[in-house]
Amino acid sequence: MTGEKKFLALDPRTKFLIWLFTNVVVFSNAPRIFFTLTMTLYALLFILAGKAGSMVKLLAGYAVVLLAQRFLLPLLPSAIATIFATVTYAVLIFPCVMGGMYIISTTSVSQLISAFRRMRVPENFTITMAVTLRYLPALREDVRHILDAMSLRQIKGLEQRLECIYIPILMGTAQTAEELSESAAARGIEYPGRKTSWHTVGFHVQDGIVAFLFLAVCVASFLCKGVLG
Amino acid sequence: MSELQKNKMTAKDAIFTGALGAVCIIIRFVMMVAGGFSPYVWFSAHFVDAILIGPVFMLMVAKTQKNGPFVITSLVTGLVMMAATWMLPVTGLIGGLLSELCLRKGKFQNKGWLIAGFFCFNMGFIGDFLPLWFTKEAYLQSAAMQGMDAGYVATMESLLTWPVFALIVASIVVGSVIGGLFGLKLMKKHFEKAGLVK
Amino acid sequence: MIRFENVTFTYSGKAEPSLSHCSFQIKPGELVLLCGVSGCGKTTVLKLVNGLLRQEEAGTLSGRILINGRDTSGLPLWEISQSVGSVFQNPKSQFFNLDTTSEVLFGLENRGASHEAMEKALTAATKACGIEALLDRNIFQLSGGEKQRIACASAYAMGSYVLALDEPSSNLDAAGIHTLREILIRLKSEGKTVLLAEHRLWYAADLADRVFYLKDGILEQCFTGKEFLSLSDEKRREMGLRSLSEIAIPPLQKSSAQNIGGLAVQGLSAAYVGKPVWEQLAFCVNKGEIAAITGENGAGKTTLARCLCGLHKEKSGKVLWGGKPLSRKARKKTCFLIMQDVNFQLFADSVLAEAMLGNDVADAEAKQMLERMDLLPFCEAHPMALSGGQKQRLAVACGLLSGRKLLLFDEPTSGLDYFHMCQVSQQLKKLADAGFCVLVITHDGEFIRESGAKVIDWKGGPAE
Numbered sequence A: 001m002t003g004e005k006k007f008l009a010l011d012p013r014t015k016f017l018i019w020l021f022t023n024v025v026v027f028s029n030a031p032r033i034f035f036t037l038t039m040t041l042y043a044l045l046f047i048l049a050g051k052a053g054s055m056v057k058l059l060a061g062y063a064v065v066l067l068a069q070r071f072l073l074p075l076l077p078s079a080i081a082t083i084f085a086t087v088t089y090a091v092l093i094f095p096c097v098m099g100g101m102y103i104i105s106t107t108s109v110s111q112l113i114s115a116f117r118r119m120r121v122p123e124n125f126t127i128t129m130a131v132t133l134r135y136l137p138a139l140r141e142d143v144r145h146i147l148d149a150m151s152l153r154q155i156k157g158l159e160q161r162l163e164c165i166y167i168p169i170l171m172g173t174a175q176t177a178e179e180l181s182e183s184a185a186a187r188g189i190e191y192p193g194r195k196t197s198w199h200t201v202g203f204h205v206q207d208g209i210v211a212f213l214f215l216a217v218c219v220a221s222f223l224c225k226g227v228l229g
Numbered sequence B: 001m002s003e004l005q006k007n008k009m010t011a012k013d014a015i016f017t018g019a020l021g022a023v024c025i026i027i028r029f030v031m032m033v034a035g036g037f038s039p040y041v042w043f044s045a046h047f048v049d050a051i052l053i054g055p056v057f058m059l060m061v062a063k064t065q066k067n068g069p070f071v072i073t074s075l076v077t078g079l080v081m082m083a084a085t086w087m088l089p090v091t092g093l094i095g096g097l098l099s100e101l102c103l104r105k106g107k108f109q110n111k112g113w114l115i116a117g118f119f120c121f122n123m124g125f126i127g128d129f130l131p132l133w134f135t136k137e138a139y140l141q142s143a144a145m146q147g148m149d150a151g152y153v154a155t156m157e158s159l160l161t162w163p164v165f166a167l168i169v170a171s172i173v174v175g176s177v178i179g180g181l182f183g184l185k186l187m188k189k190h191f192e193k194a195g196l197v198k
Numbered sequence C: 001m002i003r004f005e006n007v008t009f010t011y012s013g014k015a016e017p018s019l020s021h022c023s024f025q026i027k028p029g030e031l032v033l034l035c036g037v038s039g040c041g042k043t044t045v046l047k048l049v050n051g052l053l054r055q056e057e058a059g060t061l062s063g064r065i066l067i068n069g070r071d072t073s074g075l076p077l078w079e080i081s082q083s084v085g086s087v088f089q090n091p092k093s094q095f096f097n098l099d100t101t102s103e104v105l106f107g108l109e110n111r112g113a114s115h116e117a118m119e120k121a122l123t124a125a126t127k128a129c130g131i132e133a134l135l136d137r138n139i140f141q142l143s144g145g146e147k148q149r150i151a152c153a154s155a156y157a158m159g160s161y162v163l164a165l166d167e168p169s170s171n172l173d174a175a176g177i178h179t180l181r182e183i184l185i186r187l188k189s190e191g192k193t194v195l196l197a198e199h200r201l202w203y204a205a206d207l208a209d210r211v212f213y214l215k216d217g218i219l220e221q222c223f224t225g226k227e228f229l230s231l232s233d234e235k236r237r238e239m240g241l242r243s244l245s246e247i248a249i250p251p252l253q254k255s256s257a258q259n260i261g262g263l264a265v266q267g268l269s270a271a272y273v274g275k276p277v278w279e280q281l282a283f284c285v286n287k288g289e290i291a292a293i294t295g296e297n298g299a300g301k302t303t304l305a306r307c308l309c310g311l312h313k314e315k316s317g318k319v320l321w322g323g324k325p326l327s328r329k330a331r332k333k334t335c336f337l338i339m340q341d342v343n344f345q346l347f348a349d350s351v352l353a354e355a356m357l358g359n360d361v362a363d364a365e366a367k368q369m370l371e372r373m374d375l376l377p378f379c380e381a382h383p384m385a386l387s388g389g390q391k392q393r394l395a396v397a398c399g400l401l402s403g404r405k406l407l408l409f410d411e412p413t414s415g416l417d418y419f420h421m422c423q424v425s426q427q428l429k430k431l432a433d434a435g436f437c438v439l440v441i442t443h444d445g446e447f448i449r450e451s452g453a454k455v456i457d458w459k460g461g462p463a464e
Helices: A002-006 A012-027 A032-048 A052-075 A078-092 A094-106 A109-118 A123-151 A158-185 A205-223 B011-035 B039-064 B069-080 B087-105 B111-128 B130-134 B136-145 B150-159 B162-192 C042-049 C100-104 C106-110 C115-129 C144-157 C174-189 C225-229 C233-238 C301-308 C328-334 C351-356 C363-372 C388-401 C418-433 C445-451
Strands: C002-011 C019-026 C031-035 C059-067 C084-087 C162-166 C193-197 C210-215 C218-224 C263-272 C275-285 C290-293 C316-321 C335-338 C406-410 C437-441
Touching: A012 A032, A012 A094, A012 A109, A012 A205, A032 A052, A032 A094, A032 A205, A052 A078, A052 A094, A078 A094, A078 B136, A109 A123, A123 A158, A123 B011, A123 B069, A158 B011, A158 B039, A158 B162, B011 B039, B011 B069, B039 B069, B039 B111, B039 B162, B069 B087, B069 B111, B087 B111, B087 B130, B111 B130, B111 B162, B130 B136, B136 B150, C002 C042, C019 C042, C019 C059, C019 C218, C031 C042, C031 C174, C042 C059, C042 C162, C042 C193, C042 C210, C084 C144, C100 C106, C100 C115, C100 C144, C106 C115, C106 C144, C115 C144, C115 C174, C144 C162, C144 C174, C174 C193, C210 C225, C218 C225, C263 C301, C275 C301, C275 C437, C290 C301, C290 C418, C301 C335, C301 C406, C301 C437, C316 C328, C328 C335, C335 C388, C351 C363, C351 C388, C363 C388, C388 C406, C388 C418, C418 C437, C418 C445
Parallel strands: C031 C193, C031 C210, C084 C162, C162 C193, C290 C437, C335 C406, C406 C437
Antiparallel strands: C002 C019, C002 C059, C210 C218, C263 C275, C263 C316
16 A cells, blocks of 8 residues: 555546546447457556556456457356356456456545545445445455354254354444444544545546546547448 | 435445345345246246245335445346346346336335335336346257257247246235245344344 | 533433433543443443433433533534544454455544645654554454554544544454554653553553542542552452452463363364464363463464364364374364354344253253353343343353363453453353363463463473
8 A cells, every 4th residue: 555656546537537537438239349459458457556457467367368268168067158258258357347446446445434424425425434444354254253252052943053153243343333423423423524535536638538538438438330340 | 404405325334235135135146047947947937035034125115214235236236146137237226116107106114115116116126137038049059050850849939938027926926925924024123123124 | 621410321222220310521642541340331421522422212211411612412423423432342343444444434434534634644643653653554354453554553543632442452362462552652742642441451550640440320439540550450349440460371381181080182283274273283182171261362272272173174283182193073062163263153032042042951951050040030032132142051051061171261351351251261161160171262371360261382292
């Protein structure tokens, strides 16, 4: 997080905008060449954000699925091949997946909150989202403890097992939420006026350039429909 | 305190909603990853989701007793998972709003309306594979273009029909009823008894 | 600065007041220590000061509370929060953000402070709480002590003159408590008014200007710092208070010689995601013994507990019971872990059902066990409605009913007062006397002394 300034940082709002453009390209059934174009742009953005590693992993996954689809699936009987249909669907909408992953891997929660505050999103929504994102990692830890505790007891039957996972999770969540809301209230979360953010966001030249590039691809994909592909 | 203020979501409600919303998202995410392997799992994921989320939803209703948490949770879920498709926030918004309406109609107490609201809440997540139906042509073309045999394409074509879609919706109805009742049962058995919910 | 005038507070749903006819005055710059056994009303006082109990649904209040000469009744919480900063006991649940810097500035963001103001506050708070190295980090990767420092910095950054700290040391190890002490010294030297509610008194007793002793919701006695420090040990125990000076953890001893009656660990090594946690452990614990496992955070104590219970796969080595090696699966049936957060291991809808869950025992046998654990009167209650100590005993009952021979306790005394700490140590002694093997992971020197546990050198092999 500390080295962020060295890399190209986009305003979260720009990230959402280009992701929307990407969706238009994908779901308007544009010629394939525009898919490749969007993916190239995203690959560049990943590298500029210093996230080349995640991009390589993502593209490697894509390549594996693509190869399997090309060479492996035709060899399988069609009944078995259908089992893998969703994988092929992921290939079809891959530019969107890349866009979503770009937002997730390059945006911190505080930047997101800051962007939401700038867009005047209702504070209740912003708070809920922030708590959700903060609570996800804690939840994983809790589940691990509960599974440990369960395996020390002989618990049988699906409904019984479900209940045993649910009770501590939900009780724990209720407790944590109670304590968290006290700690937030004691730090003035109920202040009715406008709030600010330490991590500021704002539009810069790079936001304009990137947004323009994606818009250009999007418009071109419409113009070229029927000519290419 | 005026009636209006009482019905407005407070920061505390938002925090509660956020924490329980995380539980919903984890469940949906796990089922979605499982569904990534096969459309059959994917199509039945909503049914399983509904059963698993029942207790979470009912606790959220019991704890907040207000309008707002459900549409917000639906939207946050859509945003967190938007890598999957753009349609999630849209269906989430519609499903969430309908859910809020049902809950208000039942004054957050009436069992029938609770389950109806839960059904709408679950329908909000239908956007995860809905685009498959709309992009059916492109999907089949691309698969066919890449040398699939005709049987495969035919199978997929028969799966992506509106009757199959109706079947999925029906499975969500059944799942919502089971999940909702399971949730209400746990509320009574544990939360009311432990004094966490009145 | 803070004035209570005949304050009585009753939580909604309770018949008895949690605080009655309480009057006191605290001068600016004073550090006041609030002590007394659990449920004495310490937390109630703090929550009245920081305003958390001022909402209508929390309960009924009579009397007046003045902060800075201003009556706080009717003030919204966010306004009170400008003059009173708070730190809570559980580091896990008081964080709102994922990164430390945003967390420190959370209070300022909420009140819409400017970027310059935040920068100033951040610099000041960083210096006061010594968190330079912790800025811009993921909170989930910090230790409990580091998290608590961030919480202090967050309260400090709001610039309030009053700080209310509610058992901030509950989940900390010795090193964490020492840094907490340094922060207190710093706050005092800056002239902040500090209200500290605590069970562990040793790290703060000599810093206190005054000490309030509460009992059953009544402010029984006000000591000056000096008077309090000169209390005899006898008197202090009578009051149900923990030691006023630090009780160091006794030096490590070789564990007992091999005895076929109990647990023996031979050449045990474990790794966590590829990295070795500890290697070549060797120790023995005989039946009827209480062995304490100590060590700083990150020494792998919890991994050891999980490994002994068969929850974590060892890389190499053996765990023997009565001279026979135990497979991982067999360990799950021989050992039982009572977790630090016991809430994770209670599942049923009544105490009796909990005791019988997964155990093949008759109703009468389960009831007998509950009687032994002083839980029989609650047998129809929901486990989550029990107190912390009762929950712990219920978990022990479940372990015993399933025929376990080795009982492992992970930090059983965190956040306990003297009385309840003694209760736990009595419990452990009883278990050892009944022939069980008891292993306890702990940082609590006073508890080790009280329970007579043997602090074993778990890395160095048993005595010959």
